Amino acid sequence: MxxxxxxxxxxxxxxxxxxxxxxxxxxxxxxxxxxxxxxxxxxxxxxxxxxxxxxxxxxxxxxxxxxxxxxxxxxxxxxxxxxxxxxxxxxxxxxxxxxxxPDAYEDEHFAARFAFFGQTSRDVRMRVLEGRRSRLEERLEKMRASLARTRERLDDYTLELQRHGMESVEREVRWLNELIESERAGRDQQRSAPDSPTQQNTSGKTDGLPRNRDTTRPDPSDDTAT
Amino acid sequence: MxxxxxxxxxxxxxxxxxxxxxxxxxxxxxxxxxxxxxxxxxxxxxxxxxxxxxxxxxxxxxxxxxxxxxxxxxxxxxxxxxxxxxxxxxxxxxxxxxxxxPDAYEDEHFAARFAFFGQTSRDVRMRVLEGRRSRLEERLEKMRASLARTRERLDDYTLELQRHGMESVEREVRWLNELIESERAGRDQQRSAPDSPTQQNTSGKTDGLPRNRDTTRPDPSDDTAT
DNA sequence: AATTTCATGTAATTCGTTACATGATTCC
DNA sequence: GGAATCATGTAACGAATTACATGAAATT
Incomplete structure (x- = not known):
């Protein structure tokens, strides 16, 4: 409980x-x-x-x-x-x-969800990615509105902070766009599967992500103490 | 107390x-x-x-x-x-x-510090910016090390998440580099002022930040309720 | 043998939120 | 005169942290 x-x-x-x-x-x-x-x-x-x-x-x-x-x-x-x-x-x-x-689209929650996308069905992945994106777009809207309203009252540093913040959000939106497109492109095999909303691929193989690949040997040493 | x-x-x-x-x-x-x-x-x-x-x-x-x-x-x-x-x-x-x-270099704490840079003396601004930068560089080091160690055990999504995370941190470092350079460039007038560590400029004028400037009239409406 | 790293836990505290309760003021 | 928004608060809870306490195993 x-x-x-x-x-x-x-x-x-x-x-x-x-x-x-x-x-x-x-x-x-x-x-x-x-x-x-x-x-x-x-x-x-x-x-x-x-x-x-x-x-x-x-x-x-x-x-x-x-x-x-x-x-x-x-x-x-x-x-x-x-x-x-x-x-x-x-x-x-x-x-x-x-x-x-809606919780799933918050910053840290989203990151956690993403980290387990390998065990998540494609339709859920899509919903999470798109939800995150529209969450960020809302945020951008508010930032733009607030900037337009208060621009001249703010000093240069505050303005620069806001500008940088907006730029970061915009970059994440572009990242999400790429990911969403990738997911769309890979929706050939395993088509639809309309029910069974929690199927997953323990098969290790995920779908068409951009980038990656490389090899380094494993190494049992570790860090991040106390 | x-x-x-x-x-x-x-x-x-x-x-x-x-x-x-x-x-x-x-x-x-x-x-x-x-x-x-x-x-x-x-x-x-x-x-x-x-x-x-x-x-x-x-x-x-x-x-x-x-x-x-x-x-x-x-x-x-x-x-x-x-x-x-x-x-x-x-x-x-x-x-x-x-x-x-060291607290001043954490994500949110740093943002708050930056927002009041207009009231902060240049030497303190420099210390905060440089502290933040080296904090991020440490973080990058750890990320790179951990990636090298665990790369092949991780699935594509986890890898992509890490890659994107690192890219964001790298971007912020570049941003800080620009800011630090800006501060350095503007260290002509008001040279050194070796003691009085808490002098500030209520004068409204801050130093050579890149970018900005524009005008919109003020507007007393507002949002972000409950 | 000593130090480091592995390993497990608890108590008190931090820093904030949500939901609730209340009422005045302004807009339409 | 009804709705929105301005305005001020409180009580209960949330999700984690820090500092503390303890001890076994591996490394040097």
């Missing part, structure tokens, strides 16, 4: 959907996968994990690491707590994924 | 430094002058005003509007509460302005 909701809960469920993990590892993934925008602390994470368990969406398991989750809890060895998504948890996450209410 | 600090307090003091205002008007100015980034609600503003009064930084005055602050409280007419900065308030604000601790 307890509504403890928010971005953190969403992101935790999304990451655990990919593979079970313990808290410490989760936090690191949170701060790289989505972490360009947000950094969570343990003080947020652990209590959140507790409520998710209480809701039946996660179960705690003791045992090996994420790389070797089958390793039995060795005798005498204090095992870390590995969290695994339950069936109900999966269901709940997919319900969250399918929600396209 | 009560530390109620933060961006809101800073911005309120800064706006009231320009002219006395009542709460409702303050909120509107907050959401246009700085509001590209942040929107404050009455639920935050009024309690904040109370503590500022309790600290002796503001006094409440009843009377006319901001346009006509001298109008006596007409008999029988419920006057709005106009807040005016006290001498101690001015002092406190200037102390805040002169602080260039």
């Amino acid at each position: 307890s509504r403890r909701s928010g971005i953190l809960e969403f992101a935790v469920l999304g990451l655990l959907r990919e593979s079970p993990m313990h808290g410490y590892e989760l936090r690191k993934r949170l701060n790289t996968s989505l972490g360009v925008f947000r950094a969570f602390s343990y003080g947020s994470l652990y209590p959140c994990l507790k409520t998710l368990v209480a809701n039946g969406w996660l179960i705690e398991e003791s045992g090996g690491t994420a790389e070797d989750p089958l390793a039995a809890p060795l005798a005498g060895r204090r095992a870390k707590i590995v969290y695994r998504l339950t069936a109900e948890g999966k269901e709940h996450f997919e319900e969250l994924l399918s929600q396209t209410g | 009560s530390r109620r600090s933060g961006i809101l307090e800073f911005a309120v003091l800064g706006l009231l430094r320009e002219s006395p205002m009542h709460g409702y008007e303050l909120r509107k100015r907050l959401n246009t002058s700085l509001g590209v980034f942040r929107a404050f609600s009455y639920g935050s503003l009024y309690p904040c005003l109370k503590t500022l009064v309790a600290n002796g930084w503001l006094i409440e005055e009843s009377g006319g509007t901001a346009e006509d602050p001298l109008a006596a409280p007409l008999a029988g007419r419920r006057a709005k509460i106009v807040y005016r900065l006290t001498a101690e308030g001015k002092e406190h604000f200037e102390e805040l302005l002169s602080q260039t601790g």
Whole structure:
């Protein structure tokens, strides 16, 4: 029941959907996968994990690491707590994924949604992208109106701040335009699929995004402490 | 004593430094002058005003509007509460302005600082701009490192999100470079002034910013309700 | 053996929001 | 005289942080 909701809960469920993990590892993934925008602390994470368990969406398991989750809890060895998504948890996450209410278009919420687009159906992706875009366009309208009204009362620095802010928003709109076009271009295979609003591709293959590709070998070192 | 600090307090003091205002008007100015980034609600503003009064930084005055602050409280007419900065308030604000601790380089804090650059001395402006820049450069370093480490584990959408995030940060760095150069270019008149770290220019004239200039007549209508 | 990093947590606090409640003033 | 908007507040809650506390495991 307890509504403890928010971005953190969403992101935790999304990451655990990919593979079970313990808290410490989760936090690191949170701060790289989505972490360009947000950094969570343990003080947020652990209590959140507790409520998710209480809701039946996660179960705690003791045992090996994420790389070797089958390793039995060795005798005498204090095992870390590995969290695994339950069936109900999966269901709940997919319900969250399918929600396209106005909240989903806010800055940080949107970033979190985007980060899990790989597990989101195309129609929902489209709705989120377009919702975000019109949200930003509204914002631009207000900024323009306010600028026209107050321009001469403001000093140069305030004006420059506003100009730069508007430019940033305009750039994001252009980015969204590209993404939306990309999504449209890729709507050939897997055509429509009219019901089943929460189908996803665990297949690893996503659709025609522009750009990317490169290879570097993995490296188990990590950062972003306390 | 009560530390109620933060961006809101800073911005309120800064706006009231320009002219006395009542709460409702303050909120509107907050959401246009700085509001590209942040929107404050009455639920935050009024309690904040109370503590500022309790600290002796503001006094409440009843009377006319901001346009006509001298109008006596007409008999029988419920006057709005106009807040005016006290001498101690001015002092406190200037102390805040002169602080260039690491907090001042965070996203929203920086925006607030920038919005009041018109009342900030050049050396402090420089420190804030350069601090912000190196803060962003650190961030870029981390992003690049993390990308190099995790690139191949991430799906296309996550990658695209990171790429876009980095691009935004890089753009802001370029913006800061321009601003810093502008400031440097304008360091002819008012040379050095080595001590008196909190001098400011109420003179209205700021230094060589790029861009701007235009005229539109003022218009007392406004928006951003509830 | 000492230091660093891994790992888990709690208590108090911060900084704000939403929803509610109330009433005066201005526009039409 | 009814609606919009101006104007001021409060109580309850939200979503996270910071600072603290603790201890095991790996590295040097």
